[in-house]
Amino acid sequence: MYNLKKTRQGYADALIELGAVIPNLVVLDADVAKATQTCDFQAIYPDRFFNCGVQEQNMLSVAAGMALEGFIPFASTFGVFATCRAGDQLRNSIAYPQANVKIGATHCGITTGGDGASHQANEDIAITRSFPNLTILVPGDYEEAKMVTKLAANHHGPVYLRFGRDAYPVIDEIHGPVVIGKAKILQDGNDITLISTGIMVSEVLQAGKNLHQKGISTRIIHMPSIKPLDEKAVISAARETKGIVTAEEHSIIGGLGEAVAGIASLHHPTFIERIGMRDVFGESGQAQELMDKFGLKATEIVNAALRILKR
């Protein structure tokens, strides 16, 4: 069994490490520091932590102002607030002028759980993908969450970092370095390709095992870099396997699946099935109950792969 750890804890732990080596790094939060876990940074670096209160819009523009003065602000809040409540500030204060601001968005996806649909960001990738200049990184586990946070700090320009609320499997296979614009090929294969982003990597790996038992050669790709996306990895998969299944803890509209489909349709059209939230809002429940209910489990990925292979 996998060890379980929170991706938001990876964010918080990385910030503490970064705080020691980057003196102009500051952390902002909007009254959810205990949930984003930036309170850990606050405890060690109280002079570089700014709680903006329940003011996500103000926080993002304040962060842009601090970046203009040479600081590296990590603005932390839930994904719904960062992209929907403060969407204008994210667009006009940060993305458009390429402010050197990092958005640490936690509680993304259906596994946010009990808080229900209002707090489950299932459209944040779609929104942020459509903003020019933004780099979007979606880690698969705690270790990768630490990696993307450090990568963002050392990358000049706006970055959107997507974390979840729950504890997720720690997956050794994805622990190679994250490179912006590069996929991680976890397993080679030539019948079908499975592409994950974020915490769906564990479901995709499980699906790969199930398909292997059926004698199906499965290529498994993990994409922590959603924008820019590794186009070559997609084109190769489209050319060299019979189809692609994408898996994301996000709406099937505007996320990983459509990004992959957009590239494949231009270079090598193929059958693509998208696993994700099917244009519905979520609801309250335990993370795993909701993953089951909304079809985000390995069995759905296997069934999608089999459907493609039967065509």
Add this chain to the structure above:
Amino acid sequence: MAEISTEEIAQLARKSVEIRRNILTMVFEANSGHIGGSLGSADLLVALYYHLMVHDPKNPAWKKRDRFILSKGHCTPVIYAVLADCGYFPQEDLQTFRRPGSHLQGHPFQPKTPGIEASTGTLGLGISTAAGMALAAKLKKENQYYYVLCGDGEIQEGQVWEAAMFANKYKLDNLIAIVDRNYLQTDGNSEDIMPLDPLAPKWESFGWQVHSIDGHDYGQIVAAVNRAKKASQPVVIIANTIKGKGVSFMENKVEWHGMPPVKEEFDAAMKELDHV
């Protein structure tokens, strides 16, 4: 004790005529842009850039410069006219206003235009951005001032009051906001559209020091800013202005919020400014 001499006031008044002529010319040539608020806030910007602010057009990135953030971003004609006149970029660039390829976008875009300190446009952003900059200056132990100009319609935005709370929390006494109080916004009189009065108590209750002045009176502008610099809290100057100021048929007329003049109107307006 006069904080500005009669001769200096006369110089600023002459400068404001040049700036107003350039505002009209830019909007007429582009056939697009916001004249009313630009004319109305021209005296405020002239007082800031030609008398109050410490800045160096030859060195726009100079660390110790005072910063000016145009939160009412649609009034680019006035800031561009002032920046060009100060020498931040060539005067002829003004002819490219709102044209493809120009660095003079319809709303301020900081990465491209020398002298523009922050990208603004959708209303409410600038005061938060200025507050973030002012907080950063405090962390760096720098002593420059951060001026931000908001429209009165603009401060109907909730984000403005978020920023007002934030500036109070962090005691940003290096932040000086100016509200261009002309009582007119796109759809009509501010008190009909979404009442703001009584305005001063609103700011005071948010922890700001408030000075209400005539925004066309250089003596009052200078005195208010000098008082603001002595405060130990954020300061807002409510500058009562006349939208369209300087061109009689544009004054206090809501239509001139975002309408470019036709040739006859442009000629008539320029003729009026000739006789100032």
